[in-house]
Amino acid sequence: MLRTCHVLYSQAGPSSGGWQPLSFDGGAFHLKGTGELTRALLVLRLCAWPPLVTHGLALQAWSQRLLGSRLSGALLRASIYGQFVAGETTEEVKGCVQQLQTLGLRPLLAVPTEEEPDSAVKTGEAWYEGNLSAMLRCVDLSRGLLETPGPTGNILMQLKITALASTRLCKELTSWLRRPWDSLELSPERLAESMDSGRDLQVSCLSAEQNRHLQASLSRLHQRARAQHVRLLVDAEYTSLNPALSLLVAALAVRWNSPREGGPWVWNTYQAYLKDTYERLRQDAEAADRAGLAFGVKLVRGAYLDKEREVARLQGTEDPTQPDYEATNQSYSRCLELMLTHVSHRGPTCHLMVASHNEESVRQATKRIWELGIPLDGPICFGQLLGMCDHVSLALGQAGYAVYKSIPYGSLEEVIPYLIRRAQENRSVLQGARREQELLSQELRRRLLGRGLRASH
Numbered sequence: 001m002l003r004t005c006h007v008l009y010s011q012a013g014p015s016s017g018g019w020q021p022l023s024f025d026g027g028a029f030h031l032k033g034t035g036e037l038t039r040a041l042l043v044l045r046l047c048a049w050p051p052l053v054t055h056g057l058a059l060q061a062w063s064q065r066l067l068g069s070r071l072s073g074a075l076l077r078a079s080i081y082g083q084f085v086a087g088e089t090t091e092e093v094k095g096c097v098q099q100l101q102t103l104g105l106r107p108l109l110a111v112p113t114e115e116e117p118d119s120a121v122k123t124g125e126a127w128y129e130g131n132l133s134a135m136l137r138c139v140d141l142s143r144g145l146l147e148t149p150g151p152t153g154n155i156l157m158q159l160k161i162t163a164l165a166s167t168r169l170c171k172e173l174t175s176w177l178r179r180p181w182d183s184l185e186l187s188p189e190r191l192a193e194s195m196d197s198g199r200d201l202q203v204s205c206l207s208a209e210q211n212r213h214l215q216a217s218l219s220r221l222h223q224r225a226r227a228q229h230v231r232l233l234v235d236a237e238y239t240s241l242n243p244a245l246s247l248l249v250a251a252l253a254v255r256w257n258s259p260r261e262g263g264p265w266v267w268n269t270y271q272a273y274l275k276d277t278y279e280r281l282r283q284d285a286e287a288a289d290r291a292g293l294a295f296g297v298k299l300v301r302g303a304y305l306d307k308e309r310e311v312a313r314l315q316g317t318e319d320p321t322q323p324d325y326e327a328t329n330q331s332y333s334r335c336l337e338l339m340l341t342h343v344s345h346r347g348p349t350c351h352l353m354v355a356s357h358n359e360e361s362v363r364q365a366t367k368r369i370w371e372l373g374i375p376l377d378g379p380i381c382f383g384q385l386l387g388m389c390d391h392v393s394l395a396l397g398q399a400g401y402a403v404y405k406s407i408p409y410g411s412l413e414e415v416i417p418y419l420i421r422r423a424q425e426n427r428s429v430l431q432g433a434r435r436e437q438e439l440l441s442q443e444l445r446r447r448l449l450g451r452g453l454r455a456s457h
Helices: 002-011 027-031 034-047 050-054 056-067 069-078 080-084 090-102 126-145 167-177 188-197 208-225 242-256 277-291 305-315 325-349 359-372 390-398 412-425 427-431 434-456
Strands: 106-110 156-159 231-234 266-271 295-300 350-355 380-385 403-408
Touching: 027 390, 027 434, 034 050, 034 080, 034 434, 050 056, 050 412, 056 069, 056 412, 069 080, 069 412, 080 412, 090 106, 090 126, 090 403, 106 126, 126 156, 126 208, 167 208, 167 242, 188 208, 188 242, 208 242, 231 242, 231 295, 242 266, 242 277, 266 277, 266 350, 277 295, 277 325, 295 325, 325 350, 325 359, 350 359, 359 380, 359 390, 380 390, 390 403, 390 434, 403 412
Parallel strands: 106 156, 106 403, 156 231, 231 266, 266 295, 295 350, 350 380, 380 403
Antiparallel strands: none
């Protein structure tokens, strides 16, 4: 079967002539209005200012007291909210998605909720059940967004597992999983069987209350994964949680990533800034192959660098992150090459999202897609954040690649704290958006000078 897929891809591969690299020089900005470009430039410059990111929540509270909720909200909607958020109502979200579609882009909806590791422990299951309801509404919204969705499974959605299972439970499971002689009862197959049957699962390392919460969390995850025709991309989080998150993803994969289900419906995220990512990715890909399961991967650089290093320093443990940015780039490149080769051999049973704002990584991916003969409408897509990296997203979309923009949606009260946390996690991305700012400035100057010349004639 693998040989058949490889031959099929080779036949669909490069035509005569060499690979032509995409140009990320901002030429595709002609597809956007002057008002959009102006807002993008102003917002990206603001977000590159470290004090605004560091003290974002305090500044928001201060502006509400000084200006009042209505005026403060109007300013946010005209700036940061308008740049990075799809909207609050179904109509607003649909309008944003339709605009993306006209630009050759696709939506990747994100529900703006999760439990932070240092937050107060939520009491009872009501908070998590509320999150599940929000996610199921997001599923319904996702399925109704695209007028012409194309092949089944083109609709994707993000999920942070800590919105459905407490960080305290995930930390407890992680600590147990790191003792392999005691962790045999925590197999993905056993958790998957419990999801299917609904029978109580008793794990000896957990208290009675934690076992009940685990069972409820498994039920929530099962309900979410059961939503047909929406692929679930599970976000990676902190290293203190990731082993437990990967266990839960593996359990969902056992149930939902069978090739006969049209999978992979559940994807895991791999963070290239961690030292052990390449080896884990290689092992997980081989394990899925041996088990006959479809395999879905979102490959990112990672967003928790400062916190991971601080925790390692405070605990006196080894820093799990790569030593510098160049090492992270090399790690991303190795993981990307591994997955592209894997896709070329496994065909439609292996999917990859190249989630990167880095132009070199995107060029590497497009070149290797051509060299390996993987069709543009095949199982590889690209992902960037709404409101950022449009010079890359638009160029990819216009060239026929599948490009998804991660779009949070919701009210100001729900989304602004979420955006500020994401900005704090992605400081390097925001501060590294200087090239995009330069391209935006060039395009705006070109338009203004062009109008001036026309007016003078």
